[in-house]
Amino acid sequence: MSSSTPLDLDRTWTYGPDVQHGGRLLELVVQAALGEVTHADPLAVSAHFLAAPRLGTAEVRSDVLRQGRSVSTVHAQLVQGDRVCTDVTVTAGDLGAWQEPVASTGRPPVLPPVQDCVSSRGDDSPRNGISEQLDLRIDPATAAWLDGGASGAEIRGWVRYTSGREVDPLALLCLADALPPVTFSLGIAGWAPTVELTVHVRARPQPGWLRVVQRATVVAGGWFDETCEIWDSADRLVAQAVQLAGYRAA
Amino acid sequence: MSSSTPLDLDRTWTYGPDVQHGGRLLELVVQAALGEVTHADPLAVSAHFLAAPRLGTAEVRSDVLRQGRSVSTVHAQLVQGDRVCTDVTVTAGDLGAWQEPVASTGRPPVLPPVQDCVSSRGDDSPRNGISEQLDLRIDPATAAWLDGGASGAEIRGWVRYTSGREVDPLALLCLADALPPVTFSLGIAGWAPTVELTVHVRARPQPGWLRVVQRATVVAGGWFDETCEIWDSADRLVAQAVQLAGYRAA
Numbered sequence: 365m366s367s368s369t370p371l372d373l374d375r376t377w378t379y380g381p382d383v384q385h386g387g388r389l390l391e392l393v394v395q396a397a398l399g400e401v402t403h404a405d406p407l408a409v410s411a412h413f414l415a416a417p418r419l420g421t422a423e424v425r426s427d428v429l430r431q432g433r434s435v436s437t438v439h440a441q442l443v444q445g446d447r448v449c450t451d452v453t454v455t456a457g458d459l460g461a462w463q464e465p466v467a468s469t470g471r472p473p474v475l476p477p478v479q480d481c482v483s484s485r486g487d488d489s490p491r492n493g494i495s496e497q498l499d500l501r502i503d504p505a506t507a508a509w510l511d512g513g514a515s516g517a518e519i520r521g522w523v524r525y526t527s528g529r530e531v532d533p534l535a536l537l538c539l540a541d542a543l544p545p546v547t548f549s550l551g552i553a554g555w556a557p558t559v560e561l562t563v564h565v566r567a568r569p570q571p572g573w574l575r576v577v578q579r580a581t582v583v584a585g586g587w588f589d590e591t592c593e594i595w596d597s598a599d600r601l602v603a604q605a606v607q608l609a610g611y612r613a614a
Numbered sequence: 615m616s617s618s619t620p621l622d623l624d625r626t627w628t629y630g631p632d633v634q635h636g637g638r639l640l641e642l643v644v645q646a647a648l649g650e651v652t653h654a655d656p657l658a659v660s661a662h663f664l665a666a667p668r669l670g671t672a673e674v675r676s677d678v679l680r681q682g683r684s685v686s687t688v689h690a691q692l693v694q695g696d697r698v699c700t701d702v703t704v705t706a707g708d709l710g711a712w713q714e715p716v717a718s719t720g721r722p723p724v725l726p727p728v729q730d731c732v733s734s735r736g737d738d739s740p741r742n743g744i745s746e747q748l749d750l751r752i753d754p755a756t757a758a759w760l761d762g763g764a765s766g767a768e769i770r771g772w773v774r775y776t777s778g779r780e781v782d783p784l785a786l787l788c789l790a791d792a793l794p795p796v797t798f799s800l801g802i803a804g805w806a807p808t809v810e811l812t813v814h815v816r817a818r819p820q821p822g823w824l825r826v827v828q829r830a831t832v833v834a835g836g837w838f839d840e841t842c843e844i845w846d847s848a849d850r851l852v853a854q855a856v857q858l859a860g861y862r863a864a
Contacts, residue, residue, distance in 0.1 A: 407810075567835075
């Protein structure tokens, strides 16, 4: 039961030399995949990034593995020509209404007010697709890398869409890879290609600014892990992500 | 480029009413998948568990998505009859020799000596496939649930194979789901089916006992996250995992 959905990859979500934003690609693939099942909310999404797609046409090939009562699972691939660029599996369900946790050990990151953070849209910032689409405000305590410094294995900040789009569960897939790589805050400036990204969506976000924190545990031998937590304006953990990415020491 | 590898699912790794151990299934699927590419080490593995396979014959269907120079990616499914039980994608590479981290923020869990921990093979413990295969020693501070109590959203302990098998990167996939679910330590006794499990293998383990710690951040609305870290005898983080699983309140 395979089906194909056409995609047009334009400059809307690019950075650098026309590189598509990985989180946005994930959102697009999952959106197409969820069109094949009755469940609308991505609960668990895992993605392997094999190749960077070029600008232009591509397609999402979806294969429904199970349409169940409480959850459904779809395997989907972003394909360009005969090349698989991204391989994704999504388990979807219904997030339902918010329920008070039985246990919760996390806390939202503590950030200065939005206006005291470093804007991704400031006069000195590079303009690209992502800075057109997202309003990021980085905690200055984790932004020393902007001046060539280093602060540690954590970057945190506020995020919202510049368009005013409110964040739904699909958008969380994009925002789970929205902040700069945590290697930047360690003073490693190079590109950090994601090999694998897993996102677990835990709740429907409330309207307003989201708080995002990314951390690394071990950066060694060319590889690093990056966990990401996204908290909404009601202090609820709405998404958790983990990725394995590569880096190249300067 | 699909290929099929037969599997015989026996009682070696079962618990409860002949339920196969999820981590062991993951190891078997990835072992078959890696037979198709030149890279031997699983770096990033993501798995969605759709249905519990029955005892008996099954097959792993592997599809090589990319055979690259530094990494390769394979999509594989555990299939029984016409039912996909587990959907897995693995990015494989070469872990190489250990390299000192550029940054490391984690610490191994602090555990009492092995002989002061609670053995999974004690006189009072249920005997099943897993307790035949694995020697687990749970930190008593996180084992109150064994006496009907609760201690918090963390379980930690020592683990090794009863057979004397040393732990290789493939085995880490199994051990990333070896301890009881962290919901147990919260006093939630029921089965905790894994929906999605992602494992990132970070280093080849040194011989000896491994230390494992599992934690939950949010347990709410029937779902919980469980992170797992595995540390080797040389105090190196050798694997990180995260899963989304279900629970049913008593």
